[in-house]
Amino acid sequence: MRLCSLFLSLITLSANVFAQPANWNDLRQQANGQTVYFNAWGGDPAVNSYLDWAGVQVKEHYGITLKMVRLADAAEAVKRILNESAAGRKTSGSVDLLWVNGENFHALKRAGLLAEDWAETLPNWRYVDVQKPVREDFSQPVDGAEAPWGSAQLMLIGDKQRSTSFPRSAEALLTFAKEHPGKVSYPRPPDFTGTAFIEQLLIVLTDDPQALRQPPDPATFDKVTAPLWRYLDQLHPYLWRAGKAFPPTPARMDRMLADSELLLSVTFNPAHVDNLIARHQLPATARAFGFERGMLGNVHFVAIPANAKSKAAAMVVANFLMSPAAQIRKADPAVWGDPTILDAKLLPAPLNHQLAEHVPDSLEPVPFLAEPHAAWVAAIEKAWLTRYGSR
Incomplete structure (x- = not known):
């Protein structure tokens, strides 16, 4: 009543x-x-x-x-x-x-x-x-x-008890991975969240962000995405299993974070961390965070x-x-x-x-970054699988 x-x-x-x-x-x-x-x-x-x-x-x-x-x-x-x-x-x-x-x-x-x-x-x-x-x-x-x-909104998940500071940019994430080899990863595309993570990196790394507002142009695709591939080539050797394998889903990453196999997980729901804490699947010190420039939403x-x-x-x-x-x-x-x-x-x-009252206690709000044109999803997944999918 x-x-x-x-x-x-x-x-x-x-x-x-x-x-x-x-x-x-x-x-x-x-x-x-x-x-x-x-x-x-x-x-x-x-x-x-x-x-x-x-x-x-x-x-x-x-x-x-x-x-x-x-x-x-x-x-x-x-x-x-x-x-x-x-x-x-x-x-x-x-x-x-x-x-x-x-x-x-x-x-x-x-x-x-x-x-x-x-x-x-x-x-x-x-x-x-x-x-x-x-x-x-x-x-x-x-x-x-x-x-x-x-x-x-895409967010990263960390545990303040195990990480004294969280990476707030792509560059800081690379440094974090180098400092903690084998403790960082992301879901394997074409998992939705894994692809979103790659799009997030592309948005903040590309020299031509306006190109992402239109369908990919084959004539400029390599130039627009080149900073992304350079970054991933540097990042992957420091990832879980040296970037030769990737967790299949965000849920698997959550369990790996809980088991201390990873220091970070990823989610597309900012309230997800509160849910995990409420179910005693992560400690109360877990937090959702993102890059200072914003996260894909x-x-x-x-x-x-x-x-x-x-x-x-x-x-x-x-x-x-x-x-x-x-x-x-x-x-x-x-x-x-x-x-x-x-x-x-x-x-x-x-x-x-x-x-x-329902704003998650674990959330540190960050600005929204608009998604690229829908046609970039298939293009990015195909390019990623060509470069890294068979390793």
Whole structure:
């Protein structure tokens, strides 16, 4: 009852702080009674539990039935949407709301298969932190075709009890590895976090960062990436197993850090360290940290296909996912620990304080660095595997 009362007070307060668009009530009336087929990655129990909770809330408060379609990869839903378009299915599509970003978003947007110009019309957009990359996805304009609902940032993990100071730059990381040979590594690309780590190094090392905003140009690729390969050639001999093998996943690195096999791990969730501490998998002296210039960050979005059957209800669900109530619950490490996309300064004091309570104690905030254009992912992975994959 206490949680229910808290949720109701959050909903009421957030609804009254800012005036809503004139057509919002009409949209809510259209949404009432609709079913939203929400296609989302289903690989994490905490995420699944959170979205089950969201389904209960939108049913209770908006009369919307949320049907979760749990995916191993968003590409499954993208392929279905593309096939429906090829078959001429312009309405009543099988997907109403899709957790999507990066390459899959670009594929659908280029094909004209997403509803556009709706995200910033939602009432809860007023709370969004526009200093985060909420208007672009892998360097491509969103154009209102996606609504943000969470953020992530690449971070390194260390233990203050075992490391008197943490490396705050690529150059300092190289020095740290030389001082502690065999105690540093990163996940083997194409692991998502491993590739993100390579992108992070490329961003801070390249002499031409603007080139990363566009797809790789074969004519300049070698020049743009040369500082990265020079750096890795220097770094690898000092890594775990002399850079001839790499941990397969960040989870494996977490265990190696806990066992003192490594001094650093890596994560794409700044709250991850608090989760590990709470589960007694890392000591309370563990910390998430990053480079002073910033760390690669991104935002995860939900999109509405152009042929969605329940567009009104999908918009209401997207608005709910951006609400202070939903964001506060999602940010709680005991629930999920997914960082918010809201600007706490825009919230009234009670909500501001609720959100602040879920900022991870172990986190040392660093600036966001925007991701390169999506096409760099495949290009970087291929080049890395060519150079280091067979060693």
